[in-house]
Amino acid sequence: MSEFAQLAQFVYKGAAPSVKELTQKMVDSGTSPMEIITNGLLAGMDIVSPKFKNGEMFVPEVMMSARALGEGMKILKPLISGEDVSVAKTIVIGTVSGDLHDIGKNLVVMILESGGFNVVDLGVDVSPAKFVAAVKENNAQVVGMSALLTTTMLNMKETIDLMKEEGLRDQVKIMIGGAPVSQSFADEIGADAYCADAMAAKDTAGKFLK
């Protein structure tokens, strides 16, 4: 079995210490951090996803997989984060109200940071009021929202509506992402961009902050 496949298995099994150890070993032997993320850590989540959907895995087991993945991310994050951070280009990002999924959002944060953006990560279950307050506090030019549930994606619209009410809508570009979200949903709720993945988020932020 390749090291990537082994790492994916460790994530699937929620074996955090093994994920930590193998990630470090792969880094030490010169494997690219992005390859470790894509072909090891996220490949592990790709094993988990259908099993969760089919009822073969349950929430506690999926949490263990998520935690194990996080151990690998902790090692990789400093290696891919950029140092040339410009405070003039601030992106506020979070997972919307009612939603606790943060694996994808955290990946987006890492990739944006690697692009040299100043990212203010509000975490999960972020209310529209908290997004608005963060835009004001940080004088942000871009807002990123993540949602993984069909029920919580509607809170993206709530947030955009509050931005309008607060007179902030013209000051910020809004980009959204997450598995249930699409370009047509972005159009429907008045977001400026839909990003299918973390690299798309980085490219989009780059265009907005040129």
Ligand code: B1M
């Ligand atoms: Co949840 N869950 N979950 N879950 N979970 C899904 C989303 C689900 C599709 C599983 C399924 O197939 N049934 C389903 C949603 C169904 C629906 O709404 N239609 C579901 C459900 C039902 C639930 C609970 C309700 C289960 C329960 O309690 N009965 C519950 C809800 C909790 C809550 O949020 N209130 C729940 C809980 C959990 C765990 C806590 C166990 C765990 C989350 C752990 C964590 O995040 N810390 C979990 C997980 C891990 C998943 C799955 C298996 C994997 C999600 C993931 O991390 N993918 C997921 C199944 C699936 O998605 N197929 C599922 C990997 C990640 C890298 O991809 O997040 O898509 P993703 O991010 C990508 C892009 O989407 C994009 O870039 C990322 C990287 O390329 N992107 C953005 C994401 N956000 C972006 C923001 C941007 C730009 C791009 O901003 C600009």
